[in-house]
Amino acid sequence: MKHYVLLNFEEGFLDEEFFSVMNKAFSDMQEAIAGMTGFEIRKNIVERDSNADVMLRVDLKEKEDLKIYLEHPLHVEFAQMIAPHKVKMTTFDCE
Numbered sequence: 001m002k003h004y005v006l007l008n009f010e011e012g013f014l015d016e017e018f019f020s021v022m023n024k025a026f027s028d029m030q031e032a033i034a035g036m037t038g039f040e041i042r043k044n045i046v047e048r049d050s051n052a053d054v055m056l057r058v059d060l061k062e063k064e065d066l067k068i069y070l071e072h073p074l075h076v077e078f079a080q081m082i083a084p085h086k087v088k089m090t091t092f093d094c095e
Contacts, residue, residue: 001060001095003069006052008088014053019043025078026056033072035065052090066093 019041026039038059044051060066069075 001063001066001093003058003060003066004092004094005054005056005058006088006090006092007054007056007082007086009053009082009085010087013085014043022054022078025074026058029069029072029074029078032074033065033069035061035068037061052088063093 022041026041030036030039036058040055040057042055044053044055058069060069
């Protein structure tokens with residue numbers, strides 16, 4: 001299954017350093033979570049009010065792996081780290 005997350009952050013939060021931190025965090029998650037088979041993180045390149053700043057795709061083996069991923073300590077730690085800087089988040093899950 002695919003788990004998509006669209007994120008908007010406060011102005012100035014998303015820089016190259018944080019983008020590297022984000023990639024490292026998800027790489028660590030992929031190593032630690034058996035049901036997580038891949039991920040992709042993309043930055044928006046077109047400024048429009050309707051666009052998100054970042055698109056994250058997490059690949060999971062089974063639908064049940066989503067709960068494991070969401071509750072994993074590495075994911076919880078990452079979510080807590082970005083929470084003060086997050087303006088908007090939208091998620092979407094599909095096959």
